[in-house]
Amino acid sequence: MVNAGAMSGSGNLxxxxxxxFPDVGxxxxxxxxxxxxxxxxxxxxxxxITSKSKESIxxxxxxxxxxxxxxxxxxxxxxxxxxxxxxxxxxxxxxTDLKEGVCLSxxxxxxxxxxxxxxxTTFEDRDKCPLxxxxxxxLVNQSEGASAYILNYLMYILWALLFAFLAVSLVRVFAPYxxxxxxxxxxxxxxGFIIRGYxxxxxxxxxxxxxxxxxxxxxxxxxxxxxxxxxxxx
Numbered sequence: 001m002v003n004a005g006a007m008s009g010s011g012n013l014x015x016x017x018x019x020x021f022p023d024v025g026x027x028x029x030x031x032x033x034x035x036x037x038x039x040x041x042x043x044x045x046x047x048x049i050t051s052k053s054k055e056s057i058x059x060x061x062x063x064x065x066x067x068x069x070x071x072x073x074x075x076x077x078x079x080x081x082x083x084x085x086x087x088x089x090x091x092x093x094x095x096t097d098l099k100e101g102v103c104l105s106x107x108x109x110x111x112x113x114x115x116x117x118x119x120x121t122t123f124e125d126r127d128k129c130p131l132x133x134x135x136x137x138x139l140v141n142q143s144e145g146a147s148a149y150i151l152n153y154l155m156y157i158l159w160a161l162l163f164a165f166l167a168v169s170l171v172r173v174f175a176p177y178x179x180x181x182x183x184x185x186x187x188x189x190x191x192g193f194i195i196r197g198y199x200x201x202x203x204x205x206x207x208x209x210x211x212x213x214x215x216x217x218x219x220x221x222x223x224x225x226x227x228x229x230x231x232x233x234x
Contacts, residue, residue: 027194028194029194029195029196030193030194030195031193031194032192032193032194033192033193033194035192049062049063049066050063077231077234080234081227081230081231081234084208084230084231084234085227085230087208088208088211088212088223088227088230089223090110091212091216092212092215092216092223093110093112094108094109094110095163095212095213095216096110096215096216096218097110097111097112098159098216099155099156099159099160099216099218100134100135100152100156101132101133101134101135101137101138102132102133102135102138103131103132104131104132104133105117105131111132114129114131114132115129115131115132117131134148134152135151135152135155136148136149136151136152139151159217160217160218161217163213163214163216163217164213164214164217164219166210166213167210167213167214167217170206170209170210170213171206171210174202174206175200175202175203175205175206175207177195177197177198177200177203178203178206178207178210178229181225181226181228181229182198182207182225182226182228182229182232183225183228183229185198185229186228186229186232189232199232199233200233201233203229203233204230204233204234207226207229207230207233208230211223211226211227211230
C-alpha cells in the first residue's frame with residue numbers, strides 16, 4: 001500500500017509538471033526563478049513544436065532548428081568570447097608597452113611587434129630596435145642619464161594613473177555591475193537569481209574596455225576571472 005501510494009504521488013507530481021502554468025509575466029529584479037513554472041512552460045512549448053512538426057515540411061524544419069538552436073548559440077558565444085579574449089590580450093600588450101615608449105612606424109604596435117618589423121634588429125639586440133623609442137628619446141632626445149630615467153619614470157606613472165582613472169570612471173558612470181571578477185554573481189545567477197543588467201550589453205562593453213585598462217595600468221589584477229563574466233555577457 002505504501003509503494004502504491006508513493007507511485008501515485010509520483011505520478012501526480014509528473015502530471016502537475018506537465019500541466020501548463022498560466023503566464024504571469026516576467027520576473028522582477030532580485031527575485032528567484034520559479035523552476036516548476038519554467039519546467040511546465042518549456043514542456044508545453046516542446047509539446048506544441050512536436051505536434052506541429054507532423055503537419056508540414058516547414059514545421060518539421062522549424063522543429064529541427066529549435067533542436068539545434070542551443071548548439072548554434074553555444075558556438076556563436078564561443079566564437080565571440082574567443083575573439084574578445086584575443087582582442088583583450090593584444091590590447092593589454094600594446095597599452096602595457098605604451099607606458100615605456102612608442103613605435104615610430106606604427107603607434108599601435110607593441111614593443112615586440114615593432115621590433116619584428118625592424119630589418120636592422122639583430123639577434124643579440126633583439127630587445128632594441130631603432131623603430132621603438134622611449135619617451136625620453138622622443139621628447140628630449142636622450143636615452144641615458146638621470147634626466148632620461150626620471151622622465152621615463154614619470155611617463156610610466158602618468159600612463160598608469162590615466163589608465164586606472166579611466167577604468168574607474170567608466171565603471172562608475174556607465175556600468176557599475178562591471179566591477180569585480182563577476183564569478184560569485186555568475187554562480188548566483190546560474191542558481192536562478194535574477195540580476196537585471198548584470199549580463200547586459202553595457203556591462204559587456206565597459207567590462208571589455210576597462211579590463212584592458214586595469215591590467216595595463218599595472219594593478220595587481222588578472223584578466224582570467226573577469227573573462228568568465230565577459231563570456232557570460234556574450
